[in-house]
Amino acid sequence: MSVEVDLLLQEAKESIEAAQNYRSELQQRLNGLNQARKQVRGSAGQAREALRRHFMELQAAAGRLLAERLDALLAEVDAIEADSIKPLDDCQSLIEHGVGQADELLREGEAALRCGLGEKEDKLGSFTKKAMHIQLDSLPEVPALVDVPSVSAQLDDSLLGLLRERVSHHGSVSSHPPVQIEELQERPGGVLVRWCKVDEDFTPADYRLQYRRSGSGGSQYEDAYIGRECEFLVLHLDPHTEHQFRVCARGEGRTEWSPWSVPQAGYTTLTPHEWRPGTEGYILSSRRNIALRNDACQARCPVLYSNSPTYFCGQTLTFKISAAGPLDRRDSLGVCIDSEQQEESLQRDRAVCISTSGAVFVNGKEMTNQLPAVSVGSSVTFDMEVLSDGCSFKLRVTIGSGNREVVFDWLVEQAVDCLYFGCSFAHSGWKVLVF
Numbered sequence: 001m002s003v004e005v006d007l008l009l010q011e012a013k014e015s016i017e018a019a020q021n022y023r024s025e026l027q028q029r030l031n032g033l034n035q036a037r038k039q040v041r042g043s044a045g046q047a048r049e050a051l052r053r054h055f056m057e058l059q060a061a062a063g064r065l066l067a068e069r070l071d072a073l074l075a076e077v078d079a080i081e082a083d084s085i086k087p088l089d090d091c092q093s094l095i096e097h098g099v100g101q102a103d104e105l106l107r108e109g110e111a112a113l114r115c116g117l118g119e120k121e122d123k124l125g126s127f128t129k130k131a132m133h134i135q136l137d138s139l140p141e142v143p144a145l146v147d148v149p150s151v152s153a154q155l156d157d158s159l160l161g162l163l164r165e166r167v168s169h170h171g172s173v174s175s176h177p178p179v180q181i182e183e184l185q186e187r188p189g190g191v192l193v194r195w196c197k198v199d200e201d202f203t204p205a206d207y208r209l210q211y212r213r214s215g216s217g218g219s220q221y222e223d224a225y226i227g228r229e230c231e232f233l234v235l236h237l238d239p240h241t242e243h244q245f246r247v248c249a250r251g252e253g254r255t256e257w258s259p260w261s262v263p264q265a266g267y268t269t270l271t272p273h274e275w276r277p278g279t280e281g282y283i284l285s286s287r288r289n290i291a292l293r294n295d296a297c298q299a300r301c302p303v304l305y306s307n308s309p310t311y312f313c314g315q316t317l318t319f320k321i322s323a324a325g326p327l328d329r330r331d332s333l334g335v336c337i338d339s340e341q342q343e344e345s346l347q348r349d350r351a352v353c354i355s356t357s358g359a360v361f362v363n364g365k366e367m368t369n370q371l372p373a374v375s376v377g378s379s380v381t382f383d384m385e386v387l388s389d390g391c392s393f394k395l396r397v398t399i400g401s402g403n404r405e406v407v408f409d410w411l412v413e414q415a416v417d418c419l420y421f422g423c424s425f426a427h428s429g430w431k432v433l434v435f
Helices: 002-114 117-134 158-168
Strands: 179-187 190-197 204-213 222-227 231-234 243-251 264-266 282-284 290-293 303-305 316-323 332-336 351-354 359-362 365-370 379-388 393-401 404-412 418-424 431-434
Touching: 002 117, 179 243, 179 264, 190 204, 190 243, 204 231, 222 231, 316 418, 332 379, 351 393, 359 404, 365 404
Parallel strands: none
Antiparallel strands: 179 190, 190 231, 204 222, 204 243, 243 264, 282 290, 290 431, 303 418, 316 379, 316 431, 332 351, 332 418, 351 359, 359 365, 379 393, 393 404
């Protein structure tokens, strides 16, 4: 009987645990549904606000343009009227002056006819002289109506049709953006963001990536990248600080950007790569991720190491060359197990590196494989994977430069998962960014 009770108790405990797990899973799904509902309602509200604001601004702008055009046309009418009326007013003044002279002459003539015989000769003589002076046979010319402006307004009724056609296709509403963030990968001091096109009918010409610090009380998004690539490494992020990322695209032949993707949160726990300060022959940037070889100690080829062993196997280490100096066979970029200060090149034991000529060195020995020479704009990448068969320790190393790669196994003395990185240049002018 006790065995049966124990079995029932065990089954009851398992059922209770299963019910708890079931309830927990359902609660997580409810939370997911609430987030989905919040996204739908929130994005719909933002879309409504954006539409109202845009069309109100458009209405105001169109009203201003129409009012400005109306004022310009009315000003043209006023100018034509003023220019045309002035000569008519001048002609009218001339005619009215002539009418006044004719009236005065008529009164004098009638008075001369009515006067007595003693005055008649003088009056008539004076009247005759005045009549000759006035030139009663000279009349001012009045323009014909066909020669006088007849102001009219020409209005093209097709504008309303064109406006109706453009307005009917202006703007659009979509339920899903054409691009979405696909993956966020932490990198030392940054996050690698990858995105992809999800709308098969959309042909992108450019992508635009933005980011901002999460929970910053309304901080604005900043542009991180605009271009044709589908991934970008956002650097200079503080470790353990969450950031929001979003991406949009511009269609082929279009000027406007598509709707933004759903923001994704990401952060890095990895300390940013830094060059070691105080190394003679090198000047560092404020963030210590850029090193410039200066004119000091030109007779030597000093090695600049990382501040600490921050490169971990499984990551990608990248050297970006932004300026170049003269080549030297001792020049090198690579990783090493230790940081030997007295060395003058990374082409030594316990290190793998690539020279500026493209030669690959493992523990100081040159391999037969050759990579493209390093120059301005080159990116050199190192990827490492730990291999162990129980008897020996190996690192599977992949070095990439240009469009070529070299893959080999590096036998090390003991298990190692974090390494130093370094560079050495004999001449000034070389400038290297590490990330």
